[in-house]
Amino acid sequence: MNKNLIIFLTFILSYQIGYAQQPLARQMPTEGFVNLEMPLEEALTKITFIVTRLSGEDNGEVVFEEVVFEGEGVTREKDYIELRIPHDFGERVAYNIYTLLSKYAVESNRYIFVPFSKWNGSSRSTVFWYLYVIDKKTLRIVDGIRLGGFLRIEDVVLADAFTNTVSITYIRGVSSTGEVVYDPDKAIKRHLRMIEGKLRDVENPLSPSDPDMMFVRAGTSWMGSHDDDAADDEKHLHIVYLDAFHIDKYEVTNAQYKKFVDANPQWQKDRIPEKYHDGDYLKHWNGNNYPSDKSNHPVVYVSWYAAMAYAEWRGKRLPTEAEWEKAARGGRHPIKYTWGSSPDLNKANYGGKIGDTTRVGTYEANGYGLYDMAGNVWEWCLDEYDAGFYYISPYRNPVAGGTVDSILSDWTNVKNVRVLRGGSWISDVQFMVVSDRTRFTPRITNNARGFRCVKPVTPDLATENGKPISKQVAITSQSSGVFFQLVEPIKFANDTVVTSISKTGIDTLRDLPVRLGENEHIDGITIKNEKGEKIHVRTCREYDAALKHGYQPDSTFEIKMSVWFEHQCGLLKALEMATAPQRSYISNPNVGIANLDLLPFAIFPAGRELDATYQEKIENEALVVRARNRNHLVTEGKGIRQSLKEVVRADFNNDGIEDILLFEYHHYIKGTLGNGEIIILTRKSMDGKFEAVRPLNPMQD
Structure with missing residues (x-):
């Protein structure tokens, strides 16, 4: 055979073998793909951004301004495009400065994703960053998210062009000695996808979009309210940190619940044990069939036990109260209702306007893409109801009445009242507030109570600042x-x-x-x-x-x-x-700050009567208890709120007797000033009261 032919055939064969060994590339779908008919950087200069700024007038009115990155005031650099717009503020001229980080602009099948910032040019102001999404067909902004101020964007990459998913990495700056420091070890990485026309967080860039659940990323969220008209159990606005979780997009429907009772006959209407309901379970169903016109309405007349059983069958669970409120807020704060700051009967099914439940998803979704987080039906939560829990709530993953694991492991024996959230079709507007709370016994059922489920992200996948969350470390020797x-x-x-x-x-x-x-x-x-x-x-x-x-x-x-x-x-x-105590008159762990008859009123900031106790002041209505458990006490009196938290027990004054060390904090209820100290209490006999060890604060020699 001709030598050249042999070489040619060998090359062809090796090429085919090599090609066959390559992974098959994803085929470019013709449907949904939009070709950008100009260079990406040129397209960025055709986009109109709508921004807000102060008018410069004495009234400080907010005005809208159109920003286009072309013409006078535009500077093009290698990594960014900047626009400076002058504004007359009387005796001076100030500049609003806008930046497109063209270095990190990426395009998917249908969209352009680009970081955008605005700054008013003042040394006292903050540069705020956003990630905007632009439709490639129209070059119009279709959505965007605010990333925040004091941050540095490290990277934006196209994670999946076909699902329109990007991954963004940024670092939040920390203020130190007047400078902003960016720590690479605290980089935050988010995966964002266009879902139903909105930019949403997803667990990872290649995770399929679940049509029934939405992803809520790990992080902090506000909980509670400080509004004057808020109920007492809503008060104490505070921040909680929650691990990532998925939550049902809709309330569980009749059709979904029927699949559960068909697969689990013990939960059918005529078989459910009496301990799990109040006699009205699935009252609106005809046997094991729901009303024919309510397939996609939320299931009602279900007890907390029934909701727990359904969630367990689906491999999910009920949301904690904190998870529910974070989801209801939709990533926004401050916010009063899931849709905004004012009542609106067009935004949710409440107030008896419709006269019954509506199909799930009838009203507009909130910021996380969740429907009916206000109105339609009250939704069961995992927690036991505790009116004062917000004053003693832990920062990370709070749940009242135990831990998530302890409740899930023994839920059939739960007796205490449980939390419900969100209001219903028959509720008045005050129950639509995202911080509103109510409660009922776990057996209760009626035509205005339903539920939705959550599925936690596997614990070792939960992250904080883009890194796996570390476990607690005991520093002991x-x-x-x-x-x-x-x-x-x-x-x-x-x-x-x-x-x-x-x-x-x-x-x-x-x-x-x-x-x-x-x-x-x-x-x-x-x-x-x-x-x-x-x-x-x-x-x-x-x-x-x-x-x-x-x-x-x-x-x-x-x-x-x-x-x-x-x-x-x-x-x-x-x-x-401190030393190890030789004897104790508080060895019973239940003897502590919860014993108000032993607690000297002298440790209250406005306490003058040296012989009085907290219990006596409560009976005289000079003090009110806002929250109390074995290790934490919150009281109010004379316009002051005080928190006492037990930290450790030891002998702190070398008399051989066991003492209690407390963290004390107090603030004026109608002001911003607050202060605190260390307080050490001792008890010198079995029938004695607590006494304060002097000095109260070990920081004071």
Whole structure:
């Protein structure tokens, strides 16, 4: 055979084998693909962005402005396009500065995704970043999300062109000594997809879109209300952190519930055990068949037990109250209703306007793409109802009445009242508020109560700041012979979580950055001396040294933030002097701050009567208890709200008797000023009351 022919055939064969071994590329679908008929950067200059700004008039009116990146004031750089628009503010001219980060603009089958920022040019203002979505056909903005201020965008990549999914990585800056610091270890990575015309978070870039559930990413959310007209059990607006979860897009329907009872005959209308309902279970059904015209209406006349059973069958569970409220808010704050700030009968089925339930999804979805989070039917939650829970709620994944696992493992024996949220078709408008709470016994059923389910993301997939969430770490060293078990863990700003402290471990903790409560974006505080000289402190060692040299918090804000230093640094100093007790008159763990008849009123900020107790002041109506459990007490009196939280038990004054160390915090109810300290209580006999050990605060020598 001709040598050249042999070489040619060998090349063809090897090419075919090599080609066959390559993974098949995804075929470009003809439907839905839009060809951009110009270079991407040129297309960016054709887009009209609608922004808001202050008018510059005395009334400070907000006006809308069209921004197009072409013509005068435009600067093109390698990585971005900038537009400066001058505005006359009387005696001065200010510039609004807009930036398109063209370096990270990407296009999918149908859309362009581009980061956009606006800044008013003032040194006191913040640059706010957004990610906008532009339709390639019309070059019009169809959606976008606000990423926030004080952040640096690290990357935007096209994750999947066919599902219109992008992945974005950014770092939130932390304010330190007047500068903004960006820590790469705290980068946040989000996967975003266009779903039903809206940009939504998804668990990962290639996860299929579930037609029945929406993804809610891990992070913080507001809970509760501080509105004057809010009910007492809504009050104490606070922040919680929740792991990622999926939640049903719609309330569970009659058709879906029928599949459950058909597969589980023990939950059929005529077979369900009496302990799981009040006698009206599925009252509106004819035997095991729902009304023919209500296939897609939410199922009603279901008890909490029935909802739990359905969720378990589906491999899901009921949402915790915190998960439900985060989902209802739809990623927005402040917000009063799921749709905005004002009542609107066109936004939800409530007030008896329709006279019955409506098909799920009849009304507009909220910010997370969830339907009927207000109205239609009340929705069962996992939690036990606790009117004062918000005052003692943990920061991460709160649930009242136990843990998620403990409730799920023994739900058939639950007896306590459970939470319902969201209002119903017959509810008045005040029950449409996202923070509104109600409760009923788990057996109750009626024509206005239903439910939806959640499915948590696998714990090892849950992330915070783009990284797997670390487990709690106990810093102990039992070799020292003395160690102290904390009643409640303490978390430092570097995510170290302390559950117990040894004598030898105290000095190490002095060099860890103090966490300022839920203010994760604040790194330390700035304090000053009488000369006005300032110093920035982050750790207890730095804080203690600064106090010794005459530095003190000055502003209202710094005073409030310094409480976290007073608590954590005071705890370390107190434990350094503490010993193991030889005897105890509080050895029963139930003897503590919950015993109001033992608690001296002198430790209340406005307490003057040295011999009075909290119980006596409550009976005299000078104090009101807002929340109480074994380790946490919240009271109000004389315009002041006080929180007492037990932290650890030890002998703090070397008399051999066991004492209790408390974190105390108080603030004026109608003001912003707050303060706090360490308080140590002792009890010297079995029939004695608590006494305060002096000095109250170990930080005060």
